[in-house]
């Protein structure tokens with residue numbers, strides 16, 4: 469034991485010597501004040517431009533976007549330090565290559581326990597009116613707090629534990645100071661930074677966007693699929709409307725009979741007429757986000773199209789826009805192929821490969 473300690477001392481000493489030689493700034497995280505602080509708070513404010521044809525972006529005044537905040541948020545988003553035992557990061561369930569969702573029907577938490585719902589793609593969420601399949605959180609800031617202590621997700625015992633870990637880290641105290649000018653940061657700053665990063669996850673360069681901007685043409689099959697999608701024939705456009713390919717509202721699209729296993733929006737409002745309603749997911753990058761629906765019940769776009777083609781299951785809250793319930797859409801097999809080919813034009817590889825979003 470003695471010799472071990474000795475060895476440890478020597479290692480510590482040599483680290484210290486190297487530090488002095490290279491003139492690295494050393495600080496004691498447990499005991500620093502403004503006087504001893506060597507950090508700067510000179511935030512570089514960032515203006516997020518709305519792509520052509522998209523509505524304006526509204527950033528909450530209490531959380532202005534800064535380069536420092538976005539970079540900190542990106543680091544936190546990819547860092548398992550927020551979870552119990554440092555095993556799971558937000559990006560484990562929200563992977564960039566899958567448009568920030570994951571290829572699993574429901575999500576599994578840090579201890580392998582299954583959750584109840586399919587992870588959601590994080591794309592153009594700066595325009596979200598509320599978060600989660602049932603809208604249980606309003607802002608992205610509010611949403612970001614939830615997975616960290618959720619027993620079926622990252623399962624940290626408490627936020628104060630997480631903050632302690634972050635304060636002991638060699639980078640985070642400086643990064644929080646640079647982003648927010650605070651030494652004594654807390655969960656609200658973690659949430660703000662993550663929300664700033666999430667607000668940069670903007671997709672506007674899919675094949676379909678380029679077509680809308682008159683930059684390219686679609687194939688004959690894709691054009692036929694577009695017609696089905698955009699007209700009463702398939703009638704997808706009412707709920708999955710351009711540019712977000714969602715109306716950001718809650719609907720029952722006829723998946724289940726009553727009583728509903730998951731009441732969805734009804735869990736939040738308590739209103740019977742909201743039972744079985746879920747937020748319309750954006751179809752951006754939908755070819756990459758299988759499995760589908762709030763519980764990941766469909767493995768392929770073929771299965772999804774089959775669901776809509778069948779007309780869906782009748783219930784007291786099924787949406788009036790589900791007009792084909794009981795009769796079916798009567799799509800031919802060529803129609804189905806065309807509709808799927810059209811949905812594949814929603815893939816935006818500039819988004820899924822954007823190096824600004826990954827952690828390298």
Ligand code: HEC
Nearest residue numbers: 558561575576577585586587588599600601602612615621
């Ligand atoms: C265990 C997997 C898992 C982890 C870890 C996880 N999420 Fe999620 N995320 C989900 C699931 C599942 C949903 C849908 C939840 C629901 O509707 O009940 C979701 C929903 C969301 C949404 C809502 C998107 C929308 O359009 O409404 C956001 C934003 C989000 N997560 C961000 C995060 C952030 C930030 C973290 C890390 C602090 C995180 N998630 C960690 C699985 C996960």
Ligand code: HEC
Nearest residue numbers: 702703704707719721746747748749760761762776787789
């Ligand atoms: C009444 C509104 C409405 C209409 C019309 C509608 N959808 Fe949906 N769509 C939704 C809702 C709501 C969900 C999520 C339902 C759930 O998970 O409980 C959804 C889910 C999906 C999904 C799964 C996406 C994912 O990430 O899980 C796909 C794909 C989809 N719809 C395609 C279509 C197509 C194609 C059409 C036209 C044939 C269409 N939708 C018509 C509301 C609608």
